[in-house]
Amino acid sequence: MAVKFILSDYVEQALRQATYDKLEDNSFVGRIPSCHGVIAFGETLRECEYEVQSVFEDWLFLGLKLGHHLPIISGIDLNQELKRESISTM
Template sequence: MAVKFILSDYVEQATAQAVYDKLEDGTFAGKIPACKGVIAFGSTLRECEDELRSTLEDWILLGLKLGHSLPVINNIDLNKEPTLESMDTL
């Protein structure tokens, strides 16, 4: 049986939609259009990618804590109430 990590999958799918721009000063800016307010900057593309991922993770956790509606990305819906399964299924 394959193990699924929904939060990890969500982060991976969202970062795959990231858009990056090289700025006039040679630094980079990145954003994820589906996730309003998720933007990051870095002196290199790699640094910008890492910062964007971290920003996205914080944005998701804060959104969940505050009960905000998060965008559904590639059919991954983090807005659903979690269901508990019995310990017998483990």
């Protein structure tokens, strides 16, 4: 898989791993198993899918900001050290 947009591709691949279950009250729960703590609920499957994406994006941005080790998803590794170059080299 050629990575063009690293964050977009990471989100897309993570969401493909999401699992959903119907609960006894007919609502839904969704998780991304490789991303500990990403869990969401919804009255409908569509609402649950939306909530999983929202929770995951918040989880991802907070993890990036705090420097947490993030899971490698479909070969996409966001844990690499950023290389900083001076603006004059551009």
